[in-house]
Amino acid sequence: MVLQTPTSTKRQKPLVTWEKLPDDFILPDDPVENIQQPPLAAAVTDALGAANRLNSQMLIASNFGLVATVNRRIVVKAPDWLYVPQVLPVAEGVIRRSYTPNREGSPVEIVMEFLSETETGEYSVRPTFPYGKLYFYEQILQVPTYVIFNPLELIVEVRRLQDNRYVLQQPTGEGRYWIPELGLFLGIWYGTRLGSTTHWLRWWDESGNLLLWSAEQAEQERQRAEQERQRAEQERQRAEQERQRADAMTNNLEEERQRNQALMAKLQELGIDPNTLS
Secondary structure, three states: OEEOOOOOOOOOOOOEEOOOOOOOOOOOOOOOOOOOHHHHHHHHHHHHHHOOOOOOOOEEEOOOOEEEEEOOEEEEEOOOEEEEOOEOOOOOOOOOOOEOOOOOEOOOOEEEEEOOOOOOOOOOOOOOOOOOHHHHHHHHOOOOEEEEEEOOOOEEEEEEEEOOEEEEOOOOOOOOEEEOOOOEEEEEEEEEEOOEEEEEEEEEOOOOOEOOOHHHHHHHHHHHHHHHHHHHHHHHHHHHHHHHHHHHHHHHHHHHHHHHHHHHHHHHHOOOOHHHOO
16 A cells, blocks of 8 residues: 655655754754653664674664755654664764764664554654655655554554655564565564563564564573573582492492401301312
């Protein structure tokens, strides 16, 4: 399904430029719309880091301003999660406050929005300032993959840019979506992270293996270490049992030797030569 943005013969295509953000520009500092959004975004990133799929050239952030100048007006949108494969480094001591594609690095390749109970404009195709989110990602930034996750209704929608329009993608039989920019599948998973039990967005590799969070990897390593400790303890106990059996055999042989010596001494006392006995 193609979600059409409005068109008009009278409306010209917006003029998009990639200009340096003025130093005194005040970036929006809107609070997140619900408490689920930061943990959801952190979980998406955490699995990538735990799988060693991140590097210092990438930009992965949440609630972070993406900047474009449209018809000479600065437009900023802050998706709940975003991925840029390569960015230019900032000067030492400078904190990156926002990101302007094409000027500061490569274009944005993935954006995600997590719906809340209120209307937040994730589907908005408003083609005029300040522009709807979908219109901004599709027509201005031209982000290849746009993900909308509704954690309340457990819906994931993945849109791919085709011929300058977003096309809704179909999931696999497992309910997952292929994200080519990362070479991974994305889907919903129910479970617990950091004490919170809910539905999460998770990554799977091409073979269908779930990418573990760092805490899951740590727990897996703890269990593996505990299994190794138990195996080592079992080996120690087996070795101890073998030593005890060897000691018992040695003691038995020594007792048998002493009995033989006592018997030969007794025979000699009786005037019997033990060597003549068959």
